Amino acid sequence: MRFHLSLVTLLLCWVSATRPANVLMLLNAPSRSHHIWNSALVTALAERGHNVTVLVTLPVKNPGPNITSLVLEGMYEFVEEQEEFDLENMTDTPPSEMLDIFFEWVFKTCEFTFKNKGMKTLLNYPDNFKFDLLIYEASCGECLLGLAKRFGSPPAIGVSGFSHPHWIDYMFGNPNNPAYISNIMLPYSDHMTFSERMHNFLFNLWVDHLWNSKVLPNIDATSRKYLGPSSAVPSQEIIKVSAVMVNTHPSFDNPRPLVPSVVNVAGIHVKEPKPLPKDLQEYLDNAKEGVVFFSLGSNLQSKKLKEEKRQAILSAFAELPEKVLWKWEADILPGQPKNVKVGKWLPQTDILAHPNVRLFITHSGLLSTQESIHRGVPMLGIPFFADQQINIEKSMRHGVGLRLDYNDITKESLLKTIRSVIDDPSYAKNMRELSSKFRDRPETPLETAVFWCEYVMRHKGAPHLRSAAKDLYLFQYLLLDVIAFASAATLVPVLLLCYCCKKIFSKKLVQNKIKKN
Structure with missing residues (x-):
């Protein structure tokens, strides 16, 4: 009897785990290489039986019957027309300027995405159409997170073919110690000199400043402009993102701590070699x-x-x-x-x-x-x-x-x-x-990526993965308030003792003077 009950339980879990879901993927980065990286996940989810609607810069190659591609036509031509994106002449561009160019690229990409016919097709979906999962391109797709409310507020997952940007740590409460974790825009190892650590620390502060003062307000304004003031505010929606899959692996990238909601999936696009022409x-x-x-x-x-x-x-x-x-x-x-x-x-x-x-x-x-x-x-x-x-x-x-x-x-x-x-x-x-x-991994990175997509859906956004660090102010996260209190608790008694000693000695000096006189 126990055996049959266990078998029924396993079958029910299997059916629940493999239930076809409606997945919306917002992949608006105008990069052909990132398109290849993302397409591997699109195809894998479709092969698992999920219905995948993908807003994408290029058509998905050999799409199955359950893949719907909404192509952002003209995206690459638009980017090539921008003078500031002259790639050949960027070889000597300093990191701070490169960061400004990158964010400008993000802003223009967002504007083009909302104006495109592919996006308009998506927005014309029936009002009652619901998605079970939203997957967006971290680093340039945050402006599209306002679409979540439009389609039933599904849980969201970020995917980053662009390694592990610093702002992902900010978004997910992931530890980022500048003493040994170099910003991806800087060419430092995990063993930095004093000057490199200082540069890394200040550069991270600058990135945080830009993210809060420039990036979030811009994507918030863009979302409101095209989705209306009633749309979810991206800067608030970012806090609700369930997980992010980053294109890193400790064998090549410097080892670093990760909270459960940040998952390494480096190389999901690499498959067994096919026969050559x-x-x-x-x-x-x-x-x-x-x-x-x-x-x-x-x-x-x-x-x-x-x-x-x-x-x-x-x-x-x-x-x-x-x-x-x-x-x-x-x-x-x-x-x-x-x-x-x-x-x-x-x-x-x-x-x-x-x-x-x-x-x-x-x-x-x-x-x-x-x-x-x-x-x-x-x-x-x-x-x-x-x-x-x-x-x-x-x-x-x-x-x-x-x-x-x-x-x-x-x-x-x-x-x-x-x-x-x-x-x-x-x-x-x-x-x-x-x-x-x-x-050398227990499963392929693509299997890992598919697992976490389905895991987040099975557990309704997996809020238990959420790090409490996301709720803390910077001074709380760095324990500055605790350090200040501990310092005060230690220093105040010492100062009182010094004050009392000074008073006692001063009184004795006065008494000695009076006796002498």
Whole structure:
């Protein structure tokens, strides 16, 4: 009887856990690489039987019958028209200025999202339509959280393909000690010097100031403007977000404490390698000296590089004994050497899985870095903007790659750096070890992400995951009031004792004077 009762209980739990749900995903970041990262979760939730409605910058590839894509058409063209987003010229931009550019990018993205036809289609859904879960893009989707009230106030989860931004700690009450946790905009390790710790501390204060004085008021105003004054206020809705899934892992990123509502899911987009197209497979198979794979990602196109830099790169590649595979977005590469093969689009993660690939020359975007780590390929990083500087610095600290600044590229410097990585076996050895640590997990990161989405739905927003730190003022969180009270409690008796002693000694001195006189 007990066995049958347990079996019935398990079946009921299974049915409850796998009940199809309506999921709304608001993925408005104009980044093709982040689209790939997010699409992995979209597809996985749909394969679990959930009905997924996704507001997205590009159509989901091979969508199943239970995926509805509402595309924000023209998003990438809009971003490219903005002069301040000239990625090639951001290589020397200081972190504080980069942060301002990033937030400006967020504001303009939000405005464009609300004005877009895709958003208007979503807002035309019936008034009684309810979603069971809302998933938004942390860092640029907070302005859309006002939609929660429009669709039945479902629990919300953030997803951050952009590593682990500082403001996520602020939002979720996650510990962030600037003594050993570096801001992702700064190239510091977890062992900082005094000046680095000071810079990190002050920079975090500046980020908090901008978040409270600029970002929250802006997204609040944007939400009210397009959803009406009766919509939920984003700055208040942020406090109610159940969890956030961040694109980090302690094997590569510096270890740090996490509250239960902040979950590591680095590499959810990396899958088992698929068969390559016939021409690519033959090219890689026949590369007896090995292959150098060169790609600057999806946001910065190689065809837009300055002429002098392109010529330097071509001259260096022509002298390599290895073959070169270059993601080049135009029909013709002027001056293309015989050992170079180009492609407008290349299946990056599948190429990196080929055993003949010896070096990955990359812009050091986080997703490309993770793919390289997962496949075990050493890197040469040419960073341009955002977290790319930090990603290659981490790679260098792990001994799995070298850095070459874009402004320093010449034929000689590129050749020297390429040979330094390929000819030194320690880079390949270190990368194999790092790859093993990165992949060694109890379940795949995508399984982890799906589990937490369903967990939050099963437990009605999982409020028990919420850290009480979110309810504290800064002076309470830092125990400044307790320290002040303890200091006063200690100091006041000492001062009273000193005062009493002074009075006693003064009285005695007066009495002694009187006796002498």
